[in-house]
Amino acid sequence: MVVPLVLALPGAGALAAQTGNQRAQAPVISDTADLDGPRQPIFFRHDVHSGQDQIPCMYCHYSVAVSSEPGIPSLQTCIGCHQLIGGSTPSHQAEIKKVRDAWRERKPPEWIRIHAVPGFVRFPHQRHIKALGLQSCTKCHGDVQRMPQVYQVSTLRMGWCVRCHVENKVSRDCTVCHY
Ligand code: HEC
Ligand code: HEC
Ligand code: HEC
Ligand code: HEC
Numbered sequence: 802m803v804v805p806l807v808l809a810l811p812g813a814g815a816l817a818a819q820t821g822n823q824r825a826q827a828p829v830i831s832d833t834a835d836l837d838g839p840r841q842p843i844f845f846r847h848d849v850h851s852g853q854d855q856i857p858c859m860y861c862h863y864s865v866a867v868s869s870e871p872g873i874p875s876l877q878t879c880i881g882c883h884q885l886i887g888g889s890t891p892s893h894q895a896e897i898k899k900v901r902d903a904w905r906e907r908k909p910p911e912w913i914r915i916h917a918v919p920g921f922v923r924f925p926h927q928r929h930i931k932a933l934g935l936q937s938c939t940k941c942h943g944d945v946q947r948m949p950q951v952y953q954v955s956t957l958r959m960g961w962c963v964r965c966h967v968e969n970k971v972s973r974d975c976t977v978c979h980y
């Protein structure tokens with residue numbers, strides 16, 4: 802049973818209460834050409850999943866709090882819902898069909914990575930979330946739950962990192978961030 806599962810997701814209501822977010826009806830988008838961010842192999846919408854349907858970030862990005870690689874969810878996470886949820890509009894149906902086909906053919910979509918720091922920089926993602934809280938995603942990633950397509954909001958440049966470290970009285974020694 803999937804719809805009750807969505808409603809019963811632990812934390813979904815609490816998330817809405819904490820952030821004061823109302824269930825925002827996501828707009829119908831017929832032209833994707835003008836959206837910010839790279840075009841992904843499947844038009845997966847955060848404004849629908851996280852904004853309208855209030856699925857907590859952690860439901861899909863659960864590894865953010867435990868490992869240094871936040872990770873993109875596997876198809877198994879998607880198909881748990883999309884075996885039953887086929888979509889309410891023709892464009893949703895067409896995109897969800899891609900998810901089902903990928904699952905059947907065992908060909909996971911090759912999501913284009915958006916955020917990345919260079920290899921000579923150490924960025925322990927999970928330590929930040931532990932220190933700044935589970936609601937801190939917006940501080941660095943912007944208002945993802947309103948994005949039809951994810952794009953980079955922060956520069957991820959050294960000055961951006963150091964500014965926040967100074968504000969939070971975290972060490973800014975070169976060796977903290979550079980090997
Ligand atoms: C239903 C599953 C799901 C939920 C819920 C979800 N995401 Fe995602 N997220 C994905 C998938 C799939 C991708 C890769 C495709 C894309 O970029 O849209 C992704 C990509 C991202 C990226 C870009 C990763 C990169 O390559 O840099 C960020 C940042 C992100 N999500 C943050 C969030 C935040 C913050 C929330 C909660 C407001 C959230 N996500 C909720 C599935 C989810
Ligand atoms: C907890 C349940 C749930 C999970 C998990 C989930 N979805 Fe969805 N998804 C939905 C719902 C609800 C809709 C809205 C369906 C509608 O009314 O058209 C939706 C819609 C979609 C659509 C149509 C366009 C859009 O994004 O709204 C796509 C594509 C999609 N999902 C892909 C994915 C992918 C890829 C994953 C795994 C990374 C995933 N979904 C995980 C519930 C889920
Ligand atoms: C202090 C800033 C900061 C916070 C807070 C933060 N992120 Fe990130 N996130 C980053 C940076 C920087 C990267 C790129 C990391 C890299 O290249 O190793 C990233 C990468 C990601 C990615 C892509 C990683 C991948 O494996 O492809 C996802 C997904 C993501 N973040 C989700 C989240 C979610 C969900 C939250 C909230 C729970 C969150 N982030 C909180 C800065 C942050
Ligand atoms: C929004 C604020 C914020 C931003 C932006 C930010 N950090 Fe941090 N960072 C913190 C906080 C707070 C801690 C302390 C975590 C703790 O106490 O465990 C921290 C800790 C760290 C640590 C571990 C420090 C140690 O003592 O071992 C590293 C490494 C680090 N950050 C690198 C980066 C890099 C690289 C960037 C930019 C790509 C960045 N941070 C951006 C707030 C931030």
Ligand code: HEC
Pocket residue numbers: 918919922957958959960962963966972973974975976977978979
């Ligand atoms: C809080 C994390 C952080 C600290 C502290 C830090 N850096 Fe960086 N540094 C970064 C990040 C992230 C980048 C990559 C993005 C960029 O080039 O701005 C970077 C890039 C660089 C580069 C390459 C610049 C380029 O244009 O390619 C040099 C050189 C550098 N840092 C030197 C230093 C020195 C020297 C210190 C100590 C005084 C220092 N960094 C402290 C995060 C940090």
